[in-house]
Amino acid sequence: MFSWLGKQGGGRERGIGGSDVVQTVTGALRDLYLRKLLPLEEHYRFHDFHSPALEEADFENKPMVLLVGQYSTGKTTFIRYLLEQDFPGMRIGPEPTTDSFIAVMYGESEGSIPGNALVVDPKKPFRKLSRFGNAFLNRFMCSQLPNQVLKSISIIDSPGILSGEKQRISRGYDFCQVLQWFAERVDRIILLFDAHKLDISDEFSEAIKSFRGQDDKIRVVLNKADQVDTQQLMRVYGALMWSLGKVINTPEVLRVYIGSFWAHPLRNTDNRRLFEAEAQDLFKDIQSLPQKAAVRKLNDLIKRARLAKVHAYIISYLKKEMPSVFGKDNKKKELIVRLPEIYLQLQREYHISAGDFPEVKKMQELLETCDFTKFHSLKPKLIEAVDNMLANKIASLMNLISQEESNMPTEIVQGGAFDGTMAGPFGHGYGEGAKEGADEDEWIVAKDKPAYDEIFYTLSPVNGKISGISAKKEMVTSKLPNSVLGKIWKLSDCDGDGMLDDEEFALAKHLIKIKLDGYELPGTLPSHLVPPSHRKPFQTAE
Numbered sequence: 001m002f003s004w005l006g007k008q009g010g011g012r013e014r015g016i017g018g019s020d021v022v023q024t025v026t027g028a029l030r031d032l033y034l035r036k037l038l039p040l041e042e043h044y045r046f047h048d049f050h051s052p053a054l055e056e057a058d059f060e061n062k063p064m065v066l067l068v069g070q071y072s073t074g075k076t077t078f079i080r081y082l083l084e085q086d087f088p089g090m091r092i093g094p095e096p097t098t099d100s101f102i103a104v105m106y107g108e109s110e111g112s113i114p115g116n117a118l119v120v121d122p123k124k125p126f127r128k129l130s131r132f133g134n135a136f137l138n139r140f141m142c143s144q145l146p147n148q149v150l151k152s153i154s155i156i157d158s159p160g161i162l163s164g165e166k167q168r169i170s171r172g173y174d175f176c177q178v179l180q181w182f183a184e185r186v187d188r189i190i191l192l193f194d195a196h197k198l199d200i201s202d203e204f205s206e207a208i209k210s211f212r213g214q215d216d217k218i219r220v221v222l223n224k225a226d227q228v229d230t231q232q233l234m235r236v237y238g239a240l241m242w243s244l245g246k247v248i249n250t251p252e253v254l255r256v257y258i259g260s261f262w263a264h265p266l267r268n269t270d271n272r273r274l275f276e277a278e279a280q281d282l283f284k285d286i287q288s289l290p291q292k293a294a295v296r297k298l299n300d301l302i303k304r305a306r307l308a309k310v311h312a313y314i315i316s317y318l319k320k321e322m323p324s325v326f327g328k329d330n331k332k333k334e335l336i337v338r339l340p341e342i343y344l345q346l347q348r349e350y351h352i353s354a355g356d357f358p359e360v361k362k363m364q365e366l367l368e369t370c371d372f373t374k375f376h377s378l379k380p381k382l383i384e385a386v387d388n389m390l391a392n393k394i395a396s397l398m399n400l401i402s403q404e405e406s407n408m409p410t411e412i413v414q415g416g417a418f419d420g421t422m423a424g425p426f427g428h429g430y431g432e433g434a435k436e437g438a439d440e441d442e443w444i445v446a447k448d449k450p451a452y453d454e455i456f457y458t459l460s461p462v463n464g465k466i467s468g469i470s471a472k473k474e475m476v477t478s479k480l481p482n483s484v485l486g487k488i489w490k491l492s493d494c495d496g497d498g499m500l501d502d503e504e505f506a507l508a509k510h511l512i513k514i515k516l517d518g519y520e521l522p523g524t525l526p527s528h529l530v531p532p533s534h535r536k537p538f539q540t541a542e
Contacts, residue, residue, distance in 0.1 A: 025294040028397055029301055030059045036389040037305050040382045044312045044375075049366050050358065051184055051304070052128035058185060059297065061125040062106075063289035064154045066182050069192035070204055071160025074223040078192065078261045079104060079155050082286075084416045088112040088143040100139040101178065102157040107144025115140030125185060135172030148415020152290045156182055161204045175203065176210040183214045187289045187296050191220045195228050198239050200247055208247045212359070213303065215250050219257065219285065225275065226260040226267045233258070233271065257282040263417075287412040294401050302394060305386050310356050313346050314363070316378035332372050336364050433519025434511075438528045445503075445510045445529070452506040465499040471508065478512045484521070488512060491525045494534040503531035 033054055040046070047053050067075040076092050089102050089112055103118070103126070113121075115137035119130040129140065139159070158179070183189055189211060200208070211218060222240060225233055237258065244254060259275040259282075260266055266275070289296075318335055322328060335342070343357050412418075437444025445452075459470040468489070475485050492500060492508035500508060507529060515521055527535075 025397065025401055026059045026297070028400070029297055030056060032389055032393055032397075033059075033301060036385045036393070037301070037308060040312055040386055041308050043379065043382055044308075044315045046308050046311050049311060049363070050307060051181070052131065054304075055122075055125070055127060057123060057125040057127070061185075062152065062154050063187040063293045063296070064156055064182075064185065065188045065190060065286065065289070066156045066158065066179075066186040067190050067192060068158050068179065068207060069161065070194070070197055070201065071162055073160070073192040073194040073197065074261060075160070075192050076157055078190075078221070078223070079157055081261050081263055082155070082417050083145075083147050083149050084263070085145070085147060087145050087147075089141055090143075099159050100141055101136075101159065101182075103140075103142045104150065104155040104157060105142055105144055106147065106150035106154070108146055110145040113142040113144065118142050129178070129181065132173045132178055136178060139171075139173075149413055149418065151415070152411070152413040153187075153286070156186065158182075161201060161207060176206050179207050180210040183211045183217070184300065187217065187293060188219060188286065189214060189217045191218060193220065193222050193240055195222060195224045195233070195236050198236065198243055200243050205247050215248070215252075216299075218248075218254060219282070220244065220254050221261065221282065222256055222258045223261055225258045225271070226269075229268055230270050283418055287418060290411045290413065295398075298394065298397060298401070302390065305390055306356050307358065309383060309386055310346070310352060311358070312378065312383060313350060313352075314342065314357075315375045317342060317346065318367075318372050319375035319377050322372045322375075328373060332367075335372070336367050339364055339367075433514050433517070434522040434526060434529065438526065440528070443528075443532055445506050445531070448510065448513075449503075449506045452509045453502055455509070456502050456505045461502075465497075465501050466505065468498055471500050471505065475508065475512065478516060480512065480515060484515060485512075487521055488515070491521070494525070494531060501533075503533055507531055 038053060041053065067078060069075050076090055080086065080090065080092070083104075087102075087104050088110060089100070103124075105124075115129075116134070118124055118140065119126050119128075119137060121127070124142065126140075126142075129136070159175075191208065220240075222237065225236070228236060237256070240256065241253070248254065257278045258271075259278045261279070266272060321331065321335055323331055340360050343354070343360065346352060347354060347357075431438070455474060456466065459466045459474060461470075471489070472485075475488070478485070480488075488508055488511045491511060492504050494504055494507075510529070511521060522529075
């Protein structure tokens with residue numbers, strides 16, 4: 001099957017296990033890139049303008065999470081919270097402590113690798129970072145440790161961002177370019193904000209703008225939210241959304257997770273339930289990354305291919321417009337100034353979306369140093385190869401991913417803080433809503449049954465039961481939609497006779513209370529909620 005995968009694709013007729021699927025898809029992606037896309041990139045000098053060539057490690061690496069935020073927003077503490085252990089190079093404090101990019105990865109033994117050694121390791125996906133020079137490499141390291149969480153994902157800690165021009169100048173490397181390089185390769189970008197530091201500095205604004213085109217990877221965490229009360233938290237959340245709206249130019253609202261992500265007691269417990277729900281949602285998002293890794297790499301390859309095609313059209317157009325003998329310099333200046341017009345012309349000619357084009361100002365700056373006469377003319381065969389890849393090969397590969405994912409066990413991140421949310425009395429939602437009373441011997445509805453019985457006997461039961469019409473008159477007073485009440489009726493009518501006895505009615509009232517308290521109804525009635533007089537026949541029917 002999928003003969004186009006070639007030797008590197010590793011396609012097989014037999015069933016493929018979880019890790020085998022990733023290797024098969026990874027090999028196919030690598031093969032597609034090397035045979036179809038890389039020739040186009042090299043011919044039109046794509047790597048000089050946009051992104052370095054992809055290497056084997058870029059396809060093989062585990063999902064990565066990039067943490068970005070201003071100083072003292074809790075980035076390093078957040079990693080410590082997830083791993084539940086210290087890692088080499090970790091420094092935590094109220095002052096700006098992390099002054100380096102730290103790649104926290106799995107290793108059989110604990111230790112650190114300096115940047116210069118890291119970028120020559122072919123097994124690590126960082127070789128192309130060498131182009132940022134020693135100023136960056138001296139501020140880059142890999143921290144390795146045997147941690148269960150890191151078997152599934154790697155985490156990139158970034159330097160805390162400060163305000164002011166001095167920091168930008170004194171870095172010695174292009175901070176935003178480094179962030180952009182990571183953003184193109186990671187699976188998730190987490191922007192951390194402190195509830196007391198919502199201002200977005202100039203450098204932080206530039207850093208966020210460098211994530212252009214990666215909006216689907218961005219998540220926002222409002223950390224240290226336990227340090228304000230409920231009213232203040234509402235104001236803080238509103239101020240954060242206003243600040244983000246000025247920097248991130250998307251019509252969609254970013255997902256913001258609110259909480260206190262460290263292993264210390266909450267200072268304000270008013271919103272404990274909210275924090276637990278938000279943490280659970282964030283954990284689920286991170287835990288799903290290994291399962292979605294193949295799709296993410298496929299998506300990034302498609303984005304890269306579209307950009308490479310557009311770049312080829314731009315470069316070939318500039319080449320075509322250059323004079324053969326005289327006036328080259330003047331023509332070059334004219335073409336750079338006219339670049340926005342050229343974009344519009346290429347959009348109309350090749351039916352390309354404006355969103356696929358690179359940023360005009362950045363492209364103009366890069367073109368200033370180029371010799372247009374050395375550019376290549378358009379080669380339709382290279383474009384056709386990429387078009388064929390996008391139209392046919394990618395679709396086949398997407399089908400392969402879907403088929404094999406349905407046949408393999410779900411792979412999620414385990415260990416560290418993630419284990420504390422999975423099971424036991426401190427798991428999210430344990431003992432709440434329909435799960436309340438699951439570990440008790442007494443029927444949980446019994447404590448409120450006397451009050452429910454008073455209502456039951458006002459509905460004129462016949463032979464100890466009330467009709468559906470009588471039950472409806474009482475149930476609609478809850479103001480819940482008919483679709484919800486219909487589900488409650490179905491769950492409560494344990495013997496399916498179309499009537500409710502006193503225990504079934506009490507159960508219906510209990511389920512209404514659960515829904516009104518904001519919890520979801522169960523799909524089927526849990527065994528601990530089955531009325532005592534109905535348990536044997538109900539369970540036999542099940």
